[in-house]
Every structure is written in structure tokens, then in C-alpha cells.
Amino acid sequence: xxxxxxxxxxxxxxxxxxxxxxxxxxxxxxxxxxxxxxxxxxxxxxxxxxxxxxxxxxxxxxxxxxxxxxxxxxxxxxxxxxxxxxxxxxxxxxxxxxxxxxxxxxxxxxxxxxxx
Amino acid sequence: xxxxxxxxxxxxxxxxxxxxxxxxxxxxxxxxxxxxxxxxxxxxxxxxxxxxxxxxxxxxxxxxxxxxxxxxxxxxxxxxxxxxxxxxxxxxxxxxxxxxxxxxxxxxxxxx
Numbered sequence: 001x002x003x004x005x006x007x008x009x010x011x012x013x014x015x016x017x018x019x020x021x022x023x024x025x026x027x028x029x030x031x032x033x034x035x036x037x038x039x040x041x042x043x044x045x046x047x048x049x050x051x052x053x054x055x056x057x058x059x060x061x062x063x064x065x066x067x068x069x070x071x072x073x074x075x076x077x078x079x080x081x082x083x084x085x086x087x088x089x090x091x092x093x094x095x096x097x098x099x100x101x102x103x104x105x106x107x108x109x110x111x112x113x114x115x116x
Numbered sequence: 117x118x119x120x121x122x123x124x125x126x127x128x129x130x131x132x133x134x135x136x137x138x139x140x141x142x143x144x145x146x147x148x149x150x151x152x153x154x155x156x157x158x159x160x161x162x163x164x165x166x167x168x169x170x171x172x173x174x175x176x177x178x179x180x181x182x183x184x185x186x187x188x189x190x191x192x193x194x195x196x197x198x199x200x201x202x203x204x205x206x207x208x209x210x211x212x213x214x215x216x217x218x219x220x221x222x223x224x225x226x227x228x
């Protein structure tokens with residue numbers, strides 16, 4: 001596709017339920033990133049996939065959070081046993097091979113997660 | 117992991133005025149400093165960026181000023197327009213990694 005696609009765009013879930021958020025990056029982009037945007041917290045790094053390298057998971061806030069990237073393309077962010085503090089907009093971005101930060105990330109429009 | 121501090125949190129400017137947003141960083145390994153612009157309901161998009169080998173970069177009405185010794189950089193929007201109303205994020209990375217560390221964001225409102 002022409003851009004980074006995220007689904008669903010909105011998700012309301014009950015506390016304690018598991019949720020899966022999906023990201024379809026731009027075709028050919030080898031790097032994929034997940035960020036979380038909360039009021040007053042800016043863009044919080046969660047996890048970064050680059051090609052076949054081991055992902056950088058240093059930003060995942062707890063072991064309830066996990067992510068995978070299948071076939072070097074689509075990525076799924078899973079949050080288990082959701083808590084109210086998980087409510088945020090989850091943004092996915094991708095970048096082309098090489099120095100993606102220099103070229104610029106292309107972000108999706110995000111998934112707004114609300115835990116009630 | 118807050119390594120980039122951004123201020124102010126919000127900014128209100130009249131049309132035609134100058135908007136100034138400031139950022140400071142701690143990690144001396146950072147060597148690339150982009151700014152991203154985000155409109156409501158959209159993801160952030162790259163606006164302008166600077167490397168530390170220059171002290172200023174200008175693109176149209178947008179200018180980044182960079183002070184390496186103070187570990188600070190700022191975004192100046194000249195002749196601010198209502199269409200500039202958005203949230204602005206500064207960021208930093210080192211070029212041996214593609215991972216960007218973002219600031220907390222500044223919500224800019226430009227009134228006619």
C-alpha cells in the first residue's frame with residue numbers, strides 16, 4: 001500500500017482482556033517500530049524490528065507486552081491482561097533499508113486503545 | 117528512558133508571530149535531531165532535521181537552531197499560520213541505530 005496501515009483504528013476492551021494490534025508497513029521497508037502516545041508522555045518507544053536481526057525490545061513496559069513480525073512484513077503488538085494505564089494511541093512506523101532515521105519514519109494513523 | 121526534554125507543553129501564538137519550541141538532550145552519542153509534526157488523528161511526519169556539524173538549518177519558514185555545547189536545539193516557525201496548528205515533537209538518535217527517542221511534544225495553536 002501507499003502508507004503504513006494500522007488496524008483496528010479504535011479498540012475498546014475490558015480490563016483483563018488481551019488485545020492484538022496490527023501493523024502493515026510500507027512494502028520494502030525493512031525497519032518497523034512501535035511507539036505509544038499518551039497525554040503528556042509524548043511518543044514512548046516500545047519495540048523496533050530491523051530485517052532479520054533480533055528485535056530491540058528495550059521499551060516494552062512489562063512482560064504483558066509482546067510483539068512479533070512475520071515474514072519481515074506485518075507486525076502484531078499483543079497486550080495481555082490489559083490495564084487501564086494501557087489506554088493510549090499505539091503508533092506503528094516503518095522506514096526503508098539503511099539509515100531509516102535519516103530518511104524519516106512513515107507513521108500509521110495509530111490504534112486508539114481504551115481499557116474500561 | 118526520557119532522554120529528550122521538550123518545552124513548552126503548549127504554545128499559543130497569533131498569526132504572523134514566531135513560534136519557538138525548545139529541546140534538550142543528555143546523551144552525547146546523539147548525532148541526528150529531527151522534528152516531527154502531527155495533525156489530529158494522524159501519525160507524526162518528518163518536518164525538518166539537523167546534524168550537529170551545523171548550527172542552523174532553514175527550510176522555508178521553519179528553522180532549527182542547534183547548540184552542541186549546551187546540548188540544546190530549537191525549532192523556530194516564522195510568520196506562524198493557523199495551518200501550522202499541530203503537535204510538534206523533537207527527537208534524537210545516533211546514526212549507528214535507527215531508533216528515535218522523542219520528546220514529550222508541544223501543542224501549537226496559531227490564532228488568526
